[in-house]
Amino acid sequence: MTASESSAPRLRGRPRSPATDAAIIEAALRLLEEGASVGGLSIEGIAREAGVGKATVYRRWPGKDALMLDVLRSLEEPSPDPAGVSVRDDLVAILEFMRRRGLAKRNSALLRSVITQMHAHKELWRAYDENVIAARRASLRAVLRRGRESGEIRADVDLELLADLFTGPMLARAMLHEWKELPEGLAERIVDTVLEGVSPRR
Amino acid sequence: MTASESSAPRLRGRPRSPATDAAIIEAALRLLEEGASVGGLSIEGIAREAGVGKATVYRRWPGKDALMLDVLRSLEEPSPDPAGVSVRDDLVAILEFMRRRGLAKRNSALLRSVITQMHAHKELWRAYDENVIAARRASLRAVLRRGRESGEIRADVDLELLADLFTGPMLARAMLHEWKELPEGLAERIVDTVLEGVSPRR
DNA sequence: CCGATACGAGACGGTCTCGTATCGTAAGTC
DNA sequence: GACTTACGATACGAGACCGTCTCGTATCGG
Numbered sequence: 252m253t254a255s256e257s258s259a260p261r262l263r264g265r266p267r268s269p270a271t272d273a274a275i276i277e278a279a280l281r282l283l284e285e286g287a288s289v290g291g292l293s294i295e296g297i298a299r300e301a302g303v304g305k306a307t308v309y310r311r312w313p314g315k316d317a318l319m320l321d322v323l324r325s326l327e328e329p330s331p332d333p334a335g336v337s338v339r340d341d342l343v344a345i346l347e348f349m350r351r352r353g354l355a356k357r358n359s360a361l362l363r364s365v366i367t368q369m370h371a372h373k374e375l376w377r378a379y380d381e382n383v384i385a386a387r388r389a390s391l392r393a394v395l396r397r398g399r400e401s402g403e404i405r406a407d408v409d410l411e412l413l414a415d416l417f418t419g420p421m422l423a424r425a426m427l428h429e430w431k432e433l434p435e436g437l438a439e440r441i442v443d444t445v446l447e448g449v450s451p452r453r
Numbered sequence: 454m455t456a457s458e459s460s461a462p463r464l465r466g467r468p469r470s471p472a473t474d475a476a477i478i479e480a481a482l483r484l485l486e487e488g489a490s491v492g493g494l495s496i497e498g499i500a501r502e503a504g505v506g507k508a509t510v511y512r513r514w515p516g517k518d519a520l521m522l523d524v525l526r527s528l529e530e531p532s533p534d535p536a537g538v539s540v541r542d543d544l545v546a547i548l549e550f551m552r553r554r555g556l557a558k559r560n561s562a563l564l565r566s567v568i569t570q571m572h573a574h575k576e577l578w579r580a581y582d583e584n585v586i587a588a589r590r591a592s593l594r595a596v597l598r599r600g601r602e603s604g605e606i607r608a609d610v611d612l613e614l615l616a617d618l619f620t621g622p623m624l625a626r627a628m629l630h631e632w633k634e635l636p637e638g639l640a641e642r643i644v645d646t647v648l649e650g651v652s653p654r655r
Numbered sequence: 656c657c658g659a660t661a662c663g664a665g666a667c668g669g670t671c672t673c674g675t676a677t678c679g680t681a682a683g684t685c
Numbered sequence: 686g687a688c689t690t691a692c693g694a695t696a697c698g699a700g701a702c703c704g705t706c707t708c709g710t711a712t713c714g715g
Contacts, residue, residue, distance in 0.1 A: 264660025265712040271662080290490045295702055304663045309704070366565055366628055384629075405653050412622070412642055413651065420614070420621030426568060426628065427586075440614055448650020449615065451607050466690025467682045473692080495672055506693045511674070662711065670703075681692070 267311070274301045275308055279322045284357050289319060289364045289375070316372060323379045326361065328352075330387050338398035339442060345391055346421055346438035353425035353433050363426055388414065404446075416445050469513070476503045477510055481524045486559050491521065491566045491577070518574060525581045528563065530554075532589050540600035541644060547593055548623055548640035555627035555635050565628055590616065606648075618647050 278301035282292060294315055298305045312318040331348060333341035352358045365379050391414050398404035404413070420441050424432045480503035484494060496517055500507045514520040533550060535543035554560050567581050593616050600606035606615070622643050626634045 263658075263714060265662080265714090267661065268712095288490055288492045291492045293702055294704085298663095302663080304665080305704080306664095306706080307662065310661075314704090363568055366568075402653060404651050408646060408651055409642070412639075412646065415622040415625055416618070416643065416646060416651075419623070419625035420617040422629070423617055423621035423624040427624070437614075440611070441618070444610060444614065444618060445647065446650060446652045448648060448652070449606050449610055449618075450648045450650070451604060465684055465688075467684090467692080469691060470682095496674085497672055500693095504693085506695085507674080508676085508694090509692060512691075516674090657715085658713105659715105660711100660713080662709105664708085665706100666708095667706080668703100671701085673699080673701100674697105676695100676697080678695080679693100682690090684689080685687085 271301075271303060271307060272311065275303060275311070275318070276322050276325050277301070278303075279318065280325070280357060280361075283322075283364055284360050286360065287364075289372075292319075294318070316375065319372075319375055320378050323361075323365070323375070324382055326358065327382050330390060332390060333394055338394055338401065338403045339446060341394045341397075342391075342417060342442045342446075343438050345387070345394065346417060346441055349387075349418065349421050349425075350433045350438055353421065359425055366426070391418070413445075417441065473503075473505060473509060474513065477505060477513070477520070478524050478527050479503070480505075481520065482527070482559060482563075485524075485566055486562055488562065489566075491574075494521075496520070518577065521574075521577055522580050525563075525567070525577070526584055528560065529584055532592060534592060535596055540596055540603060540605045541648060543596045543599075544593075544619060544644045544648075545640050547589070547596065548619060548643055551589075551620065551623050551627075552635045552640055555623065561627055568628070593620070619643065 275297060279292065279297050282296065282300055283289070287296075292315065294308050295305060297318070298308050301308075308318070312321070331344070333344050335341045335344060353362075365375065392410060395404065395410045395413055399406055399410070421433070421437070424437075477499060481494065481499050484498065484502055485491070489498075494517065496510050497507060499520070500510050503510075510520070514523070533546070535546050537543045537546060555564075567577065594612060597606065597612045597615055601608055601612070623635070623639070626639075
């Protein structure tokens with residue numbers, strides 16, 4: 252569904268420059284990083300930032316929503332599949348990956364922007380959810396299931412709740428506080444504390 | 454700093470209607486509930502929604518930012534001070550209060566909106582942080598300290614981290630998913646799971 | 656070389672909001 | 686009843702963006 256993956260091969264004439272595609276998306280990301288809200292972005296502003304004519308943008312995307320979808324898609328990143336030794340280490344790896352992403356100003360700002368507008372533009376949210384969140388959520392669930400089977404995790408805990416117990420603190424910090432609140436070692440501390448519990452030894 | 458709390462008592466002439474004050478703020482909240490972003494709100498739209506002339510708004514607030522500050526202040530709510538019997542019950546009470554607030558569509562949407570724009574309008578964020586978040590955060594910390602002293606909470610756990618372990622899952626659900634993902638009993642389950650831990654009995 | 660298409664720039668008419676100003680009327684004080 | 690201020694409505698010019706269109710130029714296939 253990317254602009255450039257049109258089915259018609261368009262033999263004649265000057266071909267569209269893939270570099271221009273990238274420049275436009277890059278400009279949109281840059282503006283979002285700088286604090287613009289999704290609603291505040293304008294095609295005009297993006298074209299200006301990219302050093303591109305407005306028509307060049309409209310030639311590729313029918314409007315802002317379609318462009319935003321591709322902007323979100325451009326953030327896809329191969330989630331580093333865990334498959335480590337212990338469930339504990341896999342959980343740490345997943346949270347550590349989240350931490351590093353949250354540290355990147357770009358993703359933190361984007362996450363906030365998209366979340367806000369999610370129920371204004373449902374489709375925008377669905378796209379982000381499917382592209383970025385779903386994959387990571389699935390791999391997390393797999394690790395938790397493995398932990399339950401191997402006995403590292405009690406069988407009576409709801410895995411859905413558990414997923415939020417691990418990821419919630421990291422997400423809340425990334426969204427509520429500023430970037431700095433994700434210190435080194437946070438992933439380990441979250442995982443170990445949730446695993447061992449907070450009450451003194453029973 | 455509220456518009457109506459001016460120091461000059463203004464004896465002569467027709468007094469400003471407090472009902473109009475309320476109608477304007479109410480209209481802004483209504484628009485935010487309906488999915489408008491903070492940046493997308495316009496004085497013109499708010500006045501229209503309130504059935505009020507633009508000049509009537511500008512007579513009270515110098516601009517959108519000042520109005521927004523009062524809108525946020527209008528959400529203040531006396532946080533129900535815990536002081537229960539067990540630390541566990543106090544924690545449940547705090548989270549249950551959060552859950553009920555998150556269920557109110559109004560607060561959920563507002564939270565998202567404000568978060569996004571927080572680093573565009575730093576002052577807006579500070580206001581919300583101080584008015585709404587700080588108080589609850591302080592009372593939570595007090596409960597945790599009490600738990601550490603009474604022995605209900607292990608002494609080697611960072612209280613700052615712990616606060617996020619309890620509140621993070623609730624916040625993440627309220628912000629990421631839609632309203633429905635905050636079922637009855639969620640507060641108890643979060644508190645008990647974090648307290649007891651996830652590993653099988655050691 | 657030729658025809659076709661993309662490109663950057665920006666003109667264009669339209670809509671929306673801004674913040675100010677000016678109506679005539681309403682609602683208080685003195 | 687006279688005066689003063691608030692009120693809803695609306696006009697106003699300024700400015701941002703919209704989406705379309707047209708320049709002159711650049712870059713491709715044939």
